[in-house]
Amino acid sequence: MIKSKIIRLLLITSIIIPTFSNIQSVKAVEVTxxxxxxxxxxxxxxNFLGNSYVYGxxxxxxxxxxxxxxxxxxxxGYxxxxxxxxxxxxxxYVDKSDLQPGDLVFFSSYNEYSPTHVGIYVGNxxxxxxxxxxxxxxxxSLSNPYYSDNYWTARRIH
Known part of the structure; x- marks a missing residue:
């Protein structure tokens, strides 16, 4: 009886563990x-550094x-x-401490209800x-006092 339960438990475990490891592999591929x-x-x-700013x-x-x-x-394609x-x-939403390259960073210099400026985080x-x-x-730099004082939030696009 005990031997039968142990065999059943081992069988179930051998089926479940590979399933979960595959899920992790899929997530790792998606993140990469x-x-x-x-x-x-x-x-x-x-490639666009130096291109002119023109409103609109x-x-x-x-x-x-x-x-x-x-x-x-x-x-x-987004x-x-x-x-x-x-x-x-x-x-x-992305916390400022978790920013990754490609995240959007938002600022607001005069409107406490919505952001007025956006950029793309590039790292460092x-x-x-x-x-x-x-x-x-x-x-x-996000450390620049102007941007530091007016930082609003960040978003990660998927």
Whole structure:
């Protein structure tokens, strides 16, 4: 009787364990694929450094902030909205301490109810964005007091 229960338990375990290990493998592949795409997005965004900032423009020669983000992501098959106001509702929330390349970072300098600026996190506490102040696509630091003081939230697009 005990021998029969042990054999049954071993049989069940031998079926369940491989099933769960396959789930982990699938998740690992999905994460790796997503990271690869996000790294490609970041690398591609560098091609637009120095392109002019023009309010209301969405590329490829000139951009505003949300137009830049939309252009980059949509060129990889994502369907990102046009405005910062709408982009902040896409994807999932990401804590500032968990930022990864490709995450969207949002700022608000004068409106406590919605963000007014967006960029793409590129790693090492930096993000790329179409800056009205600089007049072009540029890289800035999240440690810069202006961006640190006006940081709003971040979103991860899947």
């Amino acid at each position: 694929h997503t990271n690869t795409i996000m790294n490609d997005i970041v690398q591609n965004s560098y 423009s969405n590329g490829p020669s000139c951009f505003d902030c949300s137009g830049f983000v939309q252009y980059i992501f949509n060129s990889y 369907n990102l909205s046009r405005s910062t106001y709408d982009q902040v509702n896409q994807g999932e 506490n930096n993000f790329i964005h179409a800056s009205s102040g600089k007049g072009c696509v540029t890289i800035s």
